[in-house]
Amino acid sequence: MAGVDDRQGMDLRVPLTTLRLMGRIWIALVAVGLLVTAGMSAHAALRAIDAHVLSAAVPEVQRGYEADEHFPGAALLYADRGSAAPAAGVTGTIAVPDLPMSVAAANQIIAADVGITAAQPFSMARASGVDRGRALQCLTAAIYYEAASEPDAGQQAVAQVILNRVRHPAFPATVCGVVYQGSERTVCQFSFACDGAMARIPARAAWERAARVAGAALAGYVFAGVGLATHYHTYAVTPVWNRALVMTDVVGAHFFHRWKGYWGTASAFSQRYLGGEPLPGPHLPVAPVVALTPLVLAAVPVAPVAVTPVANVQPEYVQSGAPRVALPVVPAPDNLPPASQVLDRWKDSGKPL
Numbered sequence: 001m002a003g004v005d006d007r008q009g010m011d012l013r014v015p016l017t018t019l020r021l022m023g024r025i026w027i028a029l030v031a032v033g034l035l036v037t038a039g040m041s042a043h044a045a046l047r048a049i050d051a052h053v054l055s056a057a058v059p060e061v062q063r064g065y066e067a068d069e070h071f072p073g074a075a076l077l078y079a080d081r082g083s084a085a086p087a088a089g090v091t092g093t094i095a096v097p098d099l100p101m102s103v104a105a106a107n108q109i110i111a112a113d114v115g116i117t118a119a120q121p122f123s124m125a126r127a128s129g130v131d132r133g134r135a136l137q138c139l140t141a142a143i144y145y146e147a148a149s150e151p152d153a154g155q156q157a158v159a160q161v162i163l164n165r166v167r168h169p170a171f172p173a174t175v176c177g178v179v180y181q182g183s184e185r186t187v188c189q190f191s192f193a194c195d196g197a198m199a200r201i202p203a204r205a206a207w208e209r210a211a212r213v214a215g216a217a218l219a220g221y222v223f224a225g226v227g228l229a230t231h232y233h234t235y236a237v238t239p240v241w242n243r244a245l246v247m248t249d250v251v252g253a254h255f256f257h258r259w260k261g262y263w264g265t266a267s268a269f270s271q272r273y274l275g276g277e278p279l280p281g282p283h284l285p286v287a288p289v290v291a292l293t294p295l296v297l298a299a300v301p302v303a304p305v306a307v308t309p310v311a312n313v314q315p316e317y318v319q320s321g322a323p324r325v326a327l328p329v330v331p332a333p334d335n336l337p338p339a340s341q342v343l344d345r346w347k348d349s350g351k352p353l
Helices: 002-057 103-112 129-147 152-166 175-179 204-218 294-299
Strands: 231-234 245-251 254-259
Touching: 129 152, 129 175, 129 204, 152 175, 152 204, 152 231, 152 245, 152 254
Parallel strands: none
Antiparallel strands: 231 254, 245 254
16 A cells, blocks of 8 residues: 555656746746847847937938928028028018008007907809819919928918918919919919929829818818918028018917008908919919110110112112002903894794794
8 A cells, every 4th residue: 555655646746846847947938038028128229329329410411302492491591582482381471562541540440450360251252163173273282282291270271371362452362373473483472383392293192181171261161260361481480571470370380470560450351352363383484574774775786787889789779669650551351252143033042932
């Protein structure tokens, strides 16, 4: 009986030993896994630190479109160029017309204008089908090239600025006229119309998104946050007109501004939209007009006119240029056939009896 008990005890001890061995193996594997994970994390951290130091030490080299002076902040660098278009994300500006009323009346309107006034819904009731299609295409292009990466609110704010300009007397009275204003002289109000951005094929999904925003704005949707803003610029740019305007809102990456004084009040936006949209796209170049002052005329070379001496003129050409003598009128010959020679008794021959 003792031998049997000893064998049973050994049978029990063998599984316990195996279990202890397996437990030690699992503990060792877990420890190795933790060590490997810690090593990989440390390696990744070292690579991130090296990449940050390298990017800080070596400036990024711009290529392609961004290298051609089309970067945020270009308007600040090239603001003194009289014929230069503004940078991407910055509108141009224009001189306001004379006041349509007395200064006292304008001051009363200014005093009553308090806070941010929302624009009136845009109406295309008097526009033809052609005008509607052209306006949609021009506004979609402006939203796409000016704010394709902006959220919906940012695109709606850009559309509102363009429609505000359409109803302001300082700007053209059409959507396409506002969007491509100045393109005929490369002094564009919106940089994409002059800087070659339109040569790039638009992304379909982004273009359709911009078209939806444009369609809603033309149908009467008002983005009230920007109020009566007619200008905007990105956070990276401080244009020269910034101090002369009043900021109304910040949406996305853009700051929005309206004019000070009467021309920034609701009463100034009196221009009615009647259609008449030009063809979508940049306008044809216009040659500069040069005034014909005495100084300009004196600088134009005058070629001498060659005159042949009378003695050298051949006799048959001496009278060239003199009026010709009228020729006598000769009556035209009579080419009619002669009178009939048929006798009277034969005149009725051939008629039915």
